[in-house]
Amino acid sequence: AGADAQGIAKEDMVMVVSVINTTNPYMISNIEGAKALSAKLGIPLEIVNSNNSSQTGISNILAILASGKKPIMFVNTVASSDAPTIVDAVKRAGGYVSIWWNKPDGYKPQNVGDNFVAFQKIPGVESGRCGAQAIGEALGGKGNVVLLPGVQDSTTSQTRVAGFRAEIAEKYPDIKILDARPSNWDPQIAARNAQDLIVKYGSDINGVWSADDAMQIGAMQSFENAGLLDKVKFASDGLYPKTLEDIKSGRGNKAIVGETFHRGYMASAVGLYTAYLAATGEVKPSTLPPEKRESLFKLSCVKTDNYQDYLQYDSADAPAKFVDRLVQNGPWNTEPMPLVGGAPEVMPKS
Amino acid sequence: MSAVSHPPVLTLSGVGRTFGKVKAVDSISLTIQRGEVVGLVGENGAGKSTLLKILAGIEQPDTGTMEINGRKANFRGPYDAQRAGVGVVHQEQSLFTNLTVAENIGRQSRKTDILSRLGIQNWRRLNREAADVLGKIGVRLDPTARVGDLSFVDRQMVEIARAVCVDRATSQTPLIILDEPTAVLEEAEAAVLEREIRKLKEFASVIFVSHRLDEIMRICDRVIVMRSGRLVSDRKTADTSKQQLFDAMVENAAEARKGAKAASLDEAEPVLVVRGLTRHGHFRDVSFTARKGQVTALVGSNGSGSGEVARTIFGAERFDAGSIEIDGRPVSHWSIRRAVAAGLAYVPAERKTEGMIGGYSAARNIAIVHPGEGASGPFLRPGRMNEVAQGWFDRLDVRPNDIAKPLIQFSGGNQQKVVMAKWLNAAALKVLILDHPLRGLDVGAAQAVNAEIHRACDAGAAVILVPDTIEEALEMASEIVVLRDGEVSARHDLTQRSDLSLQTIVAEMV
Amino acid sequence: MSFAHGDTNLMPKHGPGHAGAARSALSARWKASGGLLLSLLVLVVAFSFLNPRFSSIENLQNVLYQASVPLIIVVGTTLVIQMGSIDLSVQGVMGASGMAWILLSPNTRLDLDMAGWSWVLALGLGLAIGLLTGLIYAKLKVPSFVVTLGTWYVGLGIAILLYGNSLLPSLTDEGLARWPITPTLGLPNAFWLAFATVVIGTLVVRYTYLGRGILAIGNNETIARSGGMAVDRIKIAAFTIAGGLSGLAGILATMQLGSGSPDIGSSQLFTVIPAAVIGGTALKGGEGGVLQSALGVMLLIILNNGLVLAGVDPNYQSGVFGAILLIAIVAVAWPDRSRLKVEK
Amino acid sequence: MTHRNATSPASATAALAASPGERPLDRLRRHASWHLLAPVCVFAAMLLAVSILNPSYLGPFGISIVTATAAPILLVALGQAMILNIGSIDLTNAAIGLLSSILIALTLSSLGVGSLLLVLFLVTVIGAVNGAVVAYAQVPSFALTLGTLGILQTAVLVISGANTIYVDENRELVTFFYEVQWLNVPLTFWLGVGVALFYWLLLRLTRVGQNMTAIGKNEIGAILSAVPNRRVKILAFAISGFTGGLAGIAILAQAGSASASGLGSALLLPGIAAALVGGTSISGGQTNPINVVFGALTVAFVPVAIQALRFSAEAQSLVYGIFIIVVVALTTARERGLIIR
Numbered sequence A: 001a002g003a004d005a006q007g008i009a010k011e012d013m014v015m016v017v018s019v020i021n022t023t024n025p026y027m028i029s030n031i032e033g034a035k036a037l038s039a040k041l042g043i044p045l046e047i048v049n050s051n052n053s054s055q056t057g058i059s060n061i062l063a064i065l066a067s068g069k070k071p072i073m074f075v076n077t078v079a080s081s082d083a084p085t086i087v088d089a090v091k092r093a094g095g096y097v098s099i100w101w102n103k104p105d106g107y108k109p110q111n112v113g114d115n116f117v118a119f120q121k122i123p124g125v126e127s128g129r130c131g132a133q134a135i136g137e138a139l140g141g142k143g144n145v146v147l148l149p150g151v152q153d154s155t156t157s158q159t160r161v162a163g164f165r166a167e168i169a170e171k172y173p174d175i176k177i178l179d180a181r182p183s184n185w186d187p188q189i190a191a192r193n194a195q196d197l198i199v200k201y202g203s204d205i206n207g208v209w210s211a212d213d214a215m216q217i218g219a220m221q222s223f224e225n226a227g228l229l230d231k232v233k234f235a236s237d238g239l240y241p242k243t244l245e246d247i248k249s250g251r252g253n254k255a256i257v258g259e260t261f262h263r264g265y266m267a268s269a270v271g272l273y274t275a276y277l278a279a280t281g282e283v284k285p286s287t288l289p290p291e292k293r294e295s296l297f298k299l300s301c302v303k304t305d306n307y308q309d310y311l312q313y314d315s316a317d318a319p320a321k322f323v324d325r326l327v328q329n330g331p332w333n334t335e336p337m338p339l340v341g342g343a344p345e346v347m348p349k350s
Numbered sequence B: 001m002s003a004v005s006h007p008p009v010l011t012l013s014g015v016g017r018t019f020g021k022v023k024a025v026d027s028i029s030l031t032i033q034r035g036e037v038v039g040l041v042g043e044n045g046a047g048k049s050t051l052l053k054i055l056a057g058i059e060q061p062d063t064g065t066m067e068i069n070g071r072k073a074n075f076r077g078p079y080d081a082q083r084a085g086v087g088v089v090h091q092e093q094s095l096f097t098n099l100t101v102a103e104n105i106g107r108q109s110r111k112t113d114i115l116s117r118l119g120i121q122n123w124r125r126l127n128r129e130a131a132d133v134l135g136k137i138g139v140r141l142d143p144t145a146r147v148g149d150l151s152f153v154d155r156q157m158v159e160i161a162r163a164v165c166v167d168r169a170t171s172q173t174p175l176i177i178l179d180e181p182t183a184v185l186e187e188a189e190a191a192v193l194e195r196e197i198r199k200l201k202e203f204a205s206v207i208f209v210s211h212r213l214d215e216i217m218r219i220c221d222r223v224i225v226m227r228s229g230r231l232v233s234d235r236k237t238a239d240t241s242k243q244q245l246f247d248a249m250v251e252n253a254a255e256a257r258k259g260a261k262a263a264s265l266d267e268a269e270p271v272l273v274v275r276g277l278t279r280h281g282h283f284r285d286v287s288f289t290a291r292k293g294q295v296t297a298l299v300g301s302n303g304s305g306s307g308e309v310a311r312t313i314f315g316a317e318r319f320d321a322g323s324i325e326i327d328g329r330p331v332s333h334w335s336i337r338r339a340v341a342a343g344l345a346y347v348p349a350e351r352k353t354e355g356m357i358g359g360y361s362a363a364r365n366i367a368i369v370h371p372g373e374g375a376s377g378p379f380l381r382p383g384r385m386n387e388v389a390q391g392w393f394d395r396l397d398v399r400p401n402d403i404a405k406p407l408i409q410f411s412g413g414n415q416q417k418v419v420m421a422k423w424l425n426a427a428a429l430k431v432l433i434l435d436h437p438l439r440g441l442d443v444g445a446a447q448a449v450n451a452e453i454h455r456a457c458d459a460g461a462a463v464i465l466v467p468d469t470i471e472e473a474l475e476m477a478s479e480i481v482v483l484r485d486g487e488v489s490a491r492h493d494l495t496q497r498s499d500l501s502l503q504t505i506v507a508e509m510v
Numbered sequence C: 001m002s003f004a005h006g007d008t009n010l011m012p013k014h015g016p017g018h019a020g021a022a023r024s025a026l027s028a029r030w031k032a033s034g035g036l037l038l039s040l041l042v043l044v045v046a047f048s049f050l051n052p053r054f055s056s057i058e059n060l061q062n063v064l065y066q067a068s069v070p071l072i073i074v075v076g077t078t079l080v081i082q083m084g085s086i087d088l089s090v091q092g093v094m095g096a097s098g099m100a101w102i103l104l105s106p107n108t109r110l111d112l113d114m115a116g117w118s119w120v121l122a123l124g125l126g127l128a129i130g131l132l133t134g135l136i137y138a139k140l141k142v143p144s145f146v147v148t149l150g151t152w153y154v155g156l157g158i159a160i161l162l163y164g165n166s167l168l169p170s171l172t173d174e175g176l177a178r179w180p181i182t183p184t185l186g187l188p189n190a191f192w193l194a195f196a197t198v199v200i201g202t203l204v205v206r207y208t209y210l211g212r213g214i215l216a217i218g219n220n221e222t223i224a225r226s227g228g229m230a231v232d233r234i235k236i237a238a239f240t241i242a243g244g245l246s247g248l249a250g251i252l253a254t255m256q257l258g259s260g261s262p263d264i265g266s267s268q269l270f271t272v273i274p275a276a277v278i279g280g281t282a283l284k285g286g287e288g289g290v291l292q293s294a295l296g297v298m299l300l301i302i303l304n305n306g307l308v309l310a311g312v313d314p315n316y317q318s319g320v321f322g323a324i325l326l327i328a329i330v331a332v333a334w335p336d337r338s339r340l341k342v343e344k
Numbered sequence D: 001m002t003h004r005n006a007t008s009p010a011s012a013t014a015a016l017a018a019s020p021g022e023r024p025l026d027r028l029r030r031h032a033s034w035h036l037l038a039p040v041c042v043f044a045a046m047l048l049a050v051s052i053l054n055p056s057y058l059g060p061f062g063i064s065i066v067t068a069t070a071a072p073i074l075l076v077a078l079g080q081a082m083i084l085n086i087g088s089i090d091l092t093n094a095a096i097g098l099l100s101s102i103l104i105a106l107t108l109s110s111l112g113v114g115s116l117l118l119v120l121f122l123v124t125v126i127g128a129v130n131g132a133v134v135a136y137a138q139v140p141s142f143a144l145t146l147g148t149l150g151i152l153q154t155a156v157l158v159i160s161g162a163n164t165i166y167v168d169e170n171r172e173l174v175t176f177f178y179e180v181q182w183l184n185v186p187l188t189f190w191l192g193v194g195v196a197l198f199y200w201l202l203l204r205l206t207r208v209g210q211n212m213t214a215i216g217k218n219e220i221g222a223i224l225s226a227v228p229n230r231r232v233k234i235l236a237f238a239i240s241g242f243t244g245g246l247a248g249i250a251i252l253a254q255a256g257s258a259s260a261s262g263l264g265s266a267l268l269l270p271g272i273a274a275a276l277v278g279g280t281s282i283s284g285g286q287t288n289p290i291n292v293v294f295g296a297l298t299v300a301f302v303p304v305a306i307q308a309l310r311f312s313a314e315a316q317s318l319v320y321g322i323f324i325i326v327v328v329a330l331t332t333a334r335e336r337g338l339i340i341r
């Protein structure tokens, strides 16, 4: 099989969504999106659970490839270095894959061929900048913040941190970054690091930025335990349901001042639909412009005053509605996450 | 003390146990009365331990029935045996080295007060009772001491105390089984044990296993002899003699072989000279010379340091002062590897843990130090290796004649033969160091091992012997070095005097 | 890792009446803990020097609060290791119990507040997984390393199934959520819970047949069996206790975090096993003790906390951690080297 | 004869042999040759079950997938088996694999084949250093390698600059191992098979191999038989490091890129499990590298089988746990009366 295929018949297709685990809300949402699209297009769906291990993820994907059907695939990679292996296997199986979030920078769909339809992500730098603005404004441009990045060698975390640092350096010269303790995307480790930071800096800390909401949840608990939740401002990425609740309830004197919005179901639906279009031959990847092969999608910044605008995307039928619009408008033009540019992201100097 | 009003303590009829092809115990029938002390003797591998393990509930018999105190005994495990009143001192020490003396003694006697019903250990009572038992057998030991910190002999005493303890667990006449308890004891300690066994007679029956026939003759009322799993003789001690027992035990007695002692020590060339050897806290200023073709015995009571000296010469321990010279050259950076390269060999007292690789076949055990033909350069030649092993098996009459069997499955005497073979396979053996080489060996096996020692002497090796008994030293050695508290207290040149008495040496030891 | 030789010290140490030798043997056994206390002291002094806040009361509370979960787990871990086995299932059991507990307590997900029963059921789940582990280990004779690797995933699987695929449950009851951090006599409740567990664990080892049986099995299982000890029952009991304690730790961790997560116990295993080993609970079994393991936990937590307070670059944190660990282990073992010493 | 605190296998045997109410599983496991056949049988049974329920898996593609996944596990497991055989454990060999994949990825473009040789040499030295500390400082290998593991993790992170290193130039030097297949099995796996065969010969037919097993069975006995125990331990750990390095090559061959948290970062436990399923005793003195091949295949196949049997994503952990227990219950080596830790 390969790029010159006239298009694969629907009956021969199997849709595959590969997630890092099934316990993170974002991953669960990935699966929701895939289910919605699967229902919409009438293609059976297989779910791959990597269980936080590259090895498990890859072998499970390979196992599905062995079943003989032509896979239409969305992969949320455990680590960047998984991408080449997976793409390679999909290529051999004659399927089409979109990779989300992580891949090695030098590894490009354009060089691999049509089976690697696209690499897609939501810009991390933007996310970091959003958080920095929220905290900067909430602190009136002055104060001290601590950072809780995710896994150290994750590009996603690195770009978010770079964005945050750059925005602070450029716009808020009076805000000082006291410390940064990578917390592995893990709420407990974040809670522990936050406690240690509280001991180290005490009430000098005015703001806390986390690379995702899981860690923010842990951090907020520590600050609450220390009786400091009222005095500190938080910003992070993801707008998890728990975060949304905290914003609504104004927990800790409106502690959460900024969030970014993106939903897993949107990512998986966009990724799968792109791959589907390539599989049916409606889109020929090799003819696409670079920004559609390595794509950045729009990220929304959420503040306490506009969070209501986003509640609609969490209703029970939101994935189905999104998929409807997606099929209508195509993968690059669906609100709230249209294509905004081409990857790779440029890391700002801070 | 007659059995009139009591049923026999033990009645066996047709009891048997087979391991694979080996009939370890072959249809044994036997009766033991209340208050009797029965000696059990037999060659290594005759099946004594297996029979006793059946009595202790550790092995289940394939055939036959057992009755204890008139009641049918069908032990599913050791716990059943204990409840029926069988107390055992196993041939292998079986204590928990990380627990205290009291715990090891009182472990089995689960009492019924409230605390213990709740699974709570009553330390005070445990210690008190252990102290009682220890007092009863005349041993001064702290019940709260950790067994791992005790000397080997003290541990043996703890074993005995534990076996004696069964009488508390039952109203029946207890049966106390002692499987070679004296093999590792020095004379004085063995005497304590003898006294204790006499006391046991008052309330218990005893089965006593030993390879020391004198001891058997002294202690026991009756002696039974096992050979190849069968009971071949059962007589009152009064009606038998050592020679008769010996004849009953041994199938084909190895020819006793004597080495030639030199006419005078000066005549024999010195091979290894020890000068002022000192290891702080263990021994001080030990000097002696091991000579070509001669046996030098290091004797001393437990803890005198004789074993330590032997180990140190072999490079297994460091020494702090003094020198070891081999062929006139002092050694430096001494280690086991260097010692072996210089032609030394060492048979440790702890055969199973130190002398051999139990899980390995006999053939591989022989090939491990000096593979000889069994290897060329770094490579093994399994075929040749087996030939070499087979050669030794035939020469030493190792039984069973199966070089591929894991060594641990052989009986002690046969294991010791293989351990000897391992060292004797050296191309040029210069010094053979033997620490208690006859420990636990039957008369026949002991003769075979002694014959090999003499052969090594004939081949020009110097032998350093740490013997089990002084008699052994008197018989084998041309020089005896007596150690006391880590220091040389006397030395005797046996080439010059033959009238040296046992008592003299004992006096120098203590 | 674990071996047939019950006692590697093959020399007889002293005869009757050598009282001095007895004392020196005793002190040898305490030397390991002494070395540990010394290392702890060195760390505390060094870290206080690097950052004075390190030795503040606030940090003491912080460290004790952080240590409480691993302290609870390490009691079970120690029992199991003393028996010569190993328990890897910690994370799974914590996840299952923690998740069960929060779903049955007042939370944002399920309106199923069962008050006291949530504790009973959640702890029961931990005990049940431990019991299962013990049964498979003792009766089917599967190496504990593998059984517990299996029950790790079984526990995790239960947690994931309980979690389903909806909202992250968080505690709604303020009282429960604040209980662990609320101080009693100046120290957080979470620590007191851990403290009680450690004390009870120590007492169990010292004063019960179970505890002594665990030590006996760890020393020499063959003898334990031939001595008529109920080896299987003790093994099962030890794993059940370990399961229950992991369950308790899962509940406490969930309470501390304020929300449930199947991964609540991630990375705990790599605190508690090293802690027990550093504390001198040799993996071959029969040695060490709950208190020493607890010291080991304190060492690791303080090391981690100190590195953050001292501002060590996060990139180098695990390296510095490993190096300090390595130096400590070698330094403690160095004086005891001898030709015939065996360490697995 | 007597010895201090005897744990003699003989008395263990005596104590535990032939209990009357023996379960069928025990009987099966006690069958003389079972521990040799079990790993093969269990793997074959799993393969059969899956191919009946989902036939496409037995095809050439399925075989290449399983063997490709098994290759790095196999290499790590072989190193671990050699260490378990001497009675120690090496917690670093998977991390060494990761380190070597990163180092090779970094240097392949400039050094070519030299990079492979250089890195293999380096990781062998790292392994040897582990062994030297274990041997000379006489510390428990578990604790020591835990410390080295921390250091290696930092090394991996710092050397990779916390980035994914994608191999551009000279890529074919490593990917060749993955892409070239013989009988639908990639070279990475054949490499593992070759190494297994080599280690098998080493253990069975050389003095040093015999010494390794002797140390695992009874270290004091071995020392007193003049076995150069320190040298042997250093060698065993060096072998483990070297094999870890080969695993690094296998990882890189498959992934074409390397990173600190990528493929190979979670190989430690599967490696140990594969060694155990392959009949290696966790208490030392017993291993058969050839059987470890089947151990690795089994361990690699379990998740694939679970996926193939279409368990829901949420149930996979649970099923995985049960699978592991069942598979090992069937395959663990159990000589009569062996004490199970």
Ligand SMILES: Nc1ncnc2c1ncn2[C@@H]1O[C@H](COP(=O)(O)OP(=O)(O)OP(=O)(O)O)[C@@H](O)[C@H]1O
Binding pocket: B019, B020, B022, B023, B024, B042, B043, B044, B045, B046, B047, B048, B049, B050, B051, B091, B400, B409, B410, B411, B412, B413, B440, B442, D001, D010, D013, D014, D017
């Ligand atoms: N578990 C076993 N498996 C196989 N063979 C065994 C086992 N136990 C004992 N044997 C064999 O049974 C025979 C009798 O052994 P046993 O230990 O009873 O002899 P023994 O008379 O006590 O010898 P010793 O005087 O050396 O203690 C020996 O040939 C021995 O090899």
Ligand SMILES: Nc1ncnc2c1ncn2[C@@H]1O[C@H](COP(=O)(O)OP(=O)(O)OP(=O)(O)O)[C@@H](O)[C@H]1O
Binding pocket: B152, B281, B282, B300, B301, B302, B303, B304, B305, B306, B307, B308, B309, B349, C011, C012, C013, C014, C015
């Ligand atoms: N590891 C040790 N720690 C402390 N003291 C020791 C140690 N090893 C030996 N000793 C002491 O060294 C002395 C010599 O012991 P050694 O075993 O050499 O005596 P022995 O006469 O050979 O005894 P046996 O006849 O039982 O072999 C004893 O006093 C003993 O207590």
Ligand SMILES: [Mg+2]
Binding pocket: B048, B049, B050, B091, B179, D001
């Ligand atoms: Mg015997």
Ligand SMILES: [Mg+2]
Binding pocket: B300, B301, B302, B303, B304, B306, B307, B466
């Ligand atoms: Mg002596």
